[in-house]
Amino acid sequence: SKKGPKTWPLVGAAIEQLLNYDRMHDWLVQYLSESKTVVVPMPFTTYTYIADPANVEHVLKTNFANYPKGEVYHSYMEVLLGDGIFNVDGELWRKQRKTASFEFASKNLKDFSTVVFREYSLKLSAILSQASFDHKEVDMQELLMRMTLDSICKVGFGVEIGTLAPDLPENHFARAFDTANIIVTLRFIDPLWRIKKFLNVGSEALLDQSIKVINDFTYSVIHRRKAEIEEAQRTAKDYKVKHDILTRFIELGQNLEEQSTTDKSLRDIVLNFVIAGRDTTATTLSWAIYMIMTHDHVADRLYLELTTFEQERAKEEQVSLIHVNADDPESFTERTTQYAKLMTYESLGRLHYLHAVITETLRLYPAVPQDPKGILKDDVFPDGTRVKAGGMVTYVPYSMGRMEYNWGSDAAAFKPERWLKDGVFQNVSPFKFTAFQAGPRLCLGKDSAYLQMKMALAILCRFFEFALVPKHPVKYRMMTILSMEHGLKLNVTKRL
Numbered sequence: 002s003k004k005g006p007k008t009w010p011l012v013g014a015a016i017e018q019l020l021n022y023d024r025m026h027d028w029l030v031q032y033l034s035e036s037k038t039v040v041v042p043m044p045f046t047t048y049t050y051i052a053d054p055a056n057v058e059h060v061l062k063t064n065f066a067n068y069p070k071g072e073v074y075h076s077y078m079e080v081l082l083g084d085g086i087f088n089v090d091g092e093l094w095r096k097q098r099k100t101a102s103f104e105f106a107s108k109n110l111k112d113f114s115t116v117v118f119r120e121y122s123l124k125l126s127a128i129l130s131q132a133s134f135d136h137k138e139v140d141m142q143e144l145l146m147r148m149t150l151d152s153i154c155k156v157g158f159g160v161e162i163g164t165l166a167p168d169l170p171e172n173h174f175a176r177a178f179d180t181a182n183i184i185v186t187l188r189f190i191d192p193l194w195r196i197k198k199f200l201n202v203g204s205e206a207l208l209d210q211s212i213k214v215i216n217d218f219t220y221s222v223i224h225r226r227k228a229e230i231e232e233a234q235r236t237a238k239d240y241k242v243k244h245d246i247l248t249r250f251i252e253l254g255q256n257l258e259e260q261s262t263t264d265k266s267l268r269d270i271v272l273n274f275v276i277a278g279r280d281t282t283a284t285t286l287s288w289a290i291y292m293i294m295t296h297d298h299v300a301d302r303l304y305l306e307l308t309t310f311e312q313e314r315a316k317e318e319q320v321s322l323i324h325v326n327a328d329d330p331e332s333f334t335e336r337t338t339q340y341a342k343l344m345t346y347e348s349l350g351r352l353h354y355l356h357a358v359i360t361e362t363l364r365l366y367p368a369v370p371q372d373p374k375g376i377l378k379d380d381v382f383p384d385g386t387r388v389k390a391g392g393m394v395t396y397v398p399y400s401m402g403r404m405e406y407n408w409g410s411d412a413a414a415f416k417p418e419r420w421l422k423d424g425v426f427q428n429v430s431p432f433k434f435t436a437f438q439a440g441p442r443l444c445l446g447k448d449s450a451y452l453q454m455k456m457a458l459a460i461l462c463r464f465f466e467f468a469l470v471p472k473h474p475v476k477y478r479m480m481t482i483l484s485m486e487h488g489l490k491l492n493v494t495k496r497l
């Protein structure tokens with residue numbers, strides 16, 4: 002009885018969905034604005050898309066146990082994610098969630114990530130400074146992907162992979178990781194993948210090679226780190242404590258009475274963090290920069306917040322701001338470094354407008370634009386929709402952020418101000434703003450992601466202005482993460 006696309010016997014709505022594949026998120030916006038729930042029958046299953054916060058709360062929280070990731074997702078993603086937190090349900094998930102939540106809340110990790118995010122934001126700033134000097138255009142999305150990959154490898158494994166070095170080098174692990182990510186995503190729309198895998202041909206053969214590169218790299222880091230820890234414990238010499246997630250999990254494993262953590266489970270843990278944290282953060286930053294540069298009043302208000310912050314913090318720390326000489330790149334580097342040091346975990350909390358800009362970006366361009374769940378048993382949603390076991394239900398952050406019934410008549414407009422009351426950021430229900438999911442599986446890296454995004458954006462928007470390369474097309478690519486299909490090609494100018 003719900004409104005939705007035209008359906009046909011046997012093929013359901015597959016024809017219309019395929020015809021609209023490249024603009025699928027906007028295709029759904031159209032239907033979900035007419036009806037808060039849209040049922041789309043497909044050849045072997047039925048997809049139910051939801052945009053009503055009450056239904057979303059039912060799926061993500063109230064009847065959480067009925068809507069797992071499910072077997073299909075697990076079997077498609079296992080080759081890359083193994084039994085890591087992202088890819089499991091039930092007890093296996095609960096245990097990892099508990100340990101990882103504890104780790105994420107630790108001061109150790111917060112302090113370490115602040116240092117890492119600061120360092121890599123400055124590396125990005127140095128590359129932009131050079132590009133502006135050389136009048137060279139940059140692909141901002143590509144640079145941001147390098148920045149977040151380097152950061153997550155440092156925070157995750159304690160390893161410097163250096164893809165953000167000034168000459169932008171190739172890196173085997175990074176390339177293999179990208180390839181594997183794209184191919185496992187393709188499996189969701191390629192009915193022949195199991196045959197290709199069996200015959201070890203085409204994309205599946207490439208996936209196999211990429212996984213070998215990823216595993217070799219990851220296991221070598223794990224073995225090296227384990228050896229370092231054992232050596233330090235054996236000789237009881239001053240052991241330089243490392244703060245990365247891998248080291249913490251190795252140490253935790255040693256302390257457990259039961260079987261200690263295996264190398265395979267350590268591999269799964271770190272790779273799950275890489276996949277969870279890297280593309281999501283980089284694409285959000287790309288869309289945020291695009292939004293800022295196309296909304297002058299936002300750029301101005303943000304710049305004012307960032308420069309006021311700079312003055313206030315310098316006063317608090319009793320430092321005088323370094324004078325930048327336009328002809329001396331060194332002085333520019335010194336000033337950006339000084340600015341970065343004024344940003345701490347606590348002081349970043351004051352940047353309410355910046356926080357609102359990022360959140361408003363995620364409302365309209367959520368990094369995970371739709372998120373499907375399996376259905377274990379027949380159920381009825383709060384709005385009366387009946388769903389059947391074996392089908393799929395998908396909450397749709399991309400549509401939810403654009404619905405007037407959720408956000409009012411200006412839902413389509415980019416207005417960071419909607420998040421502020423008297424200049425202070427106000428949260429809304431996570432069942433309405435779903436960019437980080439909600440309920441027991443809410444994103445674990447949310448705070449860490451904001452920390453990195455605020456650090457990077459503050460430096461970028463304080464010290465640079467951006468302009469789109471003329472005629473560069475900005476549109477999303479249809480995949481699990483809302484990245485920009487052609488990247489974000491920009492000309493950069495310094496702001497002294």
Ligand code: HEM
Nearest residue numbers: 086277278281282285368369436437438442444445446450
């Ligand atoms: C803008 C940045 C980010 C966005 C929009 C985002 C969004 C999400 C979403 C939608 C999910 C649920 C996916 C699912 O259905 O399982 C999720 C889960 C998760 N995220 Fe994030 N994420 C971001 C950054 C990060 C970062 C930086 C990390 C860690 C370093 C991280 C760690 C995780 C983990 C571990 C989970 C799995 C939680 C669980 O299943 O219990 N995320 N995130």
